[in-house]
Amino acid sequence: MSIEVRSVSKQFGDFHALDDVSVSLPTGQLTALLGPSGGGKSTLLRIIAGLEDADAGTVEIEGRDATRLPAQQRNVGFVFQHYAAFKHMSVAKNVAFGLEIRKVAKEEVRARVDELLRLVHLEQFADRRPSQLSGGQRQRMALARALAVRPSVLLLDEPFGALDAQVRKELREWLRHLHDEFPVTTVFVTHDQEEALEVADEIVVINAGRVEQVGSPDSLYDAPASAFVMSFLGPVTTLDGALVRPHDVELVAPGHGTGGRVARITRIGFEVRVEVRTAAGRTDLTLTRSAARARGIAVGEQVEVALVAGATSVPAPGAVARELLPAR
Numbered sequence: 009m010s011i012e013v014r015s016v017s018k019q020f021g022d023f024h025a026l027d028d029v030s031v032s033l034p035t036g037q038l039t040a041l042l043g044p045s046g047g048g049k050s051t052l053l054r055i056i057a058g059l060e061d062a063d064a065g066t067v068e069i070e071g072r073d074a075t076r077l078p079a080q081q082r083n084v085g086f087v088f089q090h091y092a093a094f095k096h097m098s099v100a101k102n103v104a105f106g107l108e109i110r111k112v113a114k115e116e117v118r119a120r121v122d123e124l125l126r127l128v129h130l131e132q133f134a135d136r137r138p139s140q141l142s143g144g145q146r147q148r149m150a151l152a153r154a155l156a157v158r159p160s161v162l163l164l165d166e167p168f169g170a171l172d173a174q175v176r177k178e179l180r181e182w183l184r185h186l187h188d189e190f191p192v193t194t195v196f197v198t199h200d201q202e203e204a205l206e207v208a209d210e211i212v213v214i215n216a217g218r219v220e221q222v223g224s225p226d227s228l229y230d231a232p233a234s235a236f237v238m239s240f241l242g243p244v245t246t247l248d249g250a251l252v253r254p255h256d257v258e259l260v261a262p263g264h265g266t267g268g269r270v271a272r273i274t275r276i277g278f279e280v281r282v283e284v285r286t287a288a289g290r291t292d293l294t295l296t297r298s299a300a301r302a303r304g305i306a307v308g309e310q311v312e313v314a315l316v317a318g319a320t321s322v323p324a325p326g327a328v329a330r331e332l333l334p335a336r
């Protein structure tokens with residue numbers, strides 16, 4: 009294991025930012041810390057980096073107890089959302105900075121900077137100033153700078169958070185490829201479930217200072233441990249007291265499902281969203297545009313809905329409490 013976090017707790021005043029958190033991150037793995045804002049992701053990353061002290065628990069990096077080590081001695085690279093570049097230096101000089109203060113020989117610095125700029129696809133921008141780069145290019149420069157000193161661990165705190173949706177998408181594909189080519193143990197913080205599902209080998213879901221679930225993107229998606237995890241990973245609806253995904257609900261022949269009335273139909277791109285009012289409440293389902301056209305569906309129509317075979321479901325929050333109420 010490359011990073012072992014054991015029973016880490018952190019309080020700010022009487023607020024528990026992290027409550028007995030343990031995670032193991034294997035060498036070479038790309039891990040996403042995923043969760044809602046304020047859940048404690050950045051605090052955990054900062055504790056791993058040594059930028060924040062834990063109140064209790066230990067952090068081990070590459071087999072070495074790092075709990076009391078200062079940040080400079082942990083051999084970690086760090087990239088924040090708003091990366092502070094040296095404005096008066098060229099891109100190449102920014103990347104070389106960490107090597108120069110470590111007094112690495114000039115020839116070696118040049119070779120390593122060239123290699124890194126190629127790796128982050130910025131070789132033609134070596135002589136530009138950071139202000140002459142786009143936001144996405146600047147974050148790639150930040151990654152090259154963090155990688156320059158050959159850290160054993162790379163920590164990224166919402167590295168693409170400040171960029172627009174299209175650039176984020178490009179950069180996360182690029183990060184995945186970079187990691188495949190250059191497999192440094194990497195932990196990145198995100199609140200974007202799509203980003204985590206697409207990029208990470210493993211996802212740690214963090215909510216309210218606790219680890220909710222750890223697993224591969226597939227295992228989290230197919231077997232969410234709680235309603236929280238399932239609803240955080242994508243759209244959900246309810247059917248017969250269970251939390252399910254709208255694309256796992258289908259229209260079935262009379263007598264084969266739960267009856268209801270179509271209350272609303274919304275067409276968004278290739279998807280058609282259908283809201284059905286049942287005796288128990290509301291069930292949403294999604295159809296492709298062509299399936300909806302083939303079947304022909306209209307507001308006010310009586311339909312029956314059921315789960316497709318193999319659908320994922322967890323008990324809906326509040327379902328038990330509702331069932332315990334006397335029927336009116």
Ligand SMILES: Nc1ncnc2c1ncn2[C@@H]1O[C@H](COP(=O)(O)OP(=O)(O)OP(=O)(O)O)[C@@H](O)[C@H]1O
Nearest residue numbers: 020025043044045046047048049050051052197199
């Ligand atoms: N230095 C601090 N002093 C007081 N409270 C803090 C401090 N740092 C973090 N917190 C609080 O701890 C909680 C967790 O913060 P943290 O930044 O770890 O969350 P996060 O999951 O990374 O959220 P976000 O995605 O919004 O950054 C928040 O409620 C935050 O306000």
